[in-house]
Amino acid sequence: MQQYAFYGSLRRGMENFEQFRHGLRFRFQTVIAGYRLHAMSHYPYAVYTGREEDKMTVEIFEITNAGVEKEIHALETRVGYILDTVSIEGVPTGIYLFPQAGPEPLVKEGDWVKFFGH
Numbered sequence: 211m212q213q214y215a216f217y218g219s220l221r222r223g224m225e226n227f228e229q230f231r232h233g234l235r236f237r238f239q240t241v242i243a244g245y246r247l248h249a250m251s252h253y254p255y256a257v258y259t260g261r262e263e264d265k266m267t268v269e270i271f272e273i274t275n276a277g278v279e280k281e282i283h284a285l286e287t288r289v290g291y292i293l294d295t296v297s298i299e300g301v302p303t304g305i306y307l308f309p310q311a312g313p314e315p316l317v318k319e320g321d322w323v324k325f326f327g328h
């Protein structure tokens with residue numbers, strides 16, 4: 211998979227984006243429905259709800275370097291995210307999600323960059 215939807219620290223200007231930017235090509239930003247965003251201190255996680263009223267902002271990237279793709283996958287999965295697929299504009303797109311929501315606060319607007327103050 212080469213296209214991914216990032217909603218947290220891998221969005222432009224955020225901490226992990228800066229680390230991996232050499233292997234990422236930004237395509238566009240959009241809002242997807244059916245997902246709720248939660249805050250875990252300095253990082254968010256998203257869960258699939260399937261509800262149209264639950265929305266979150268994502269940035270769509272192509273990963274242009276296989277090594278970067280492996281590093282991002284290792285970073286995400288070692289802390290509990292699972293790789294899922296969402297169709298964005300008809301294109302299968304990777305997205306890292308948590309299997310279920312916990313007690314962490316909801317990011318009400320669904321936009322981590324705005325919530326985090328960037």
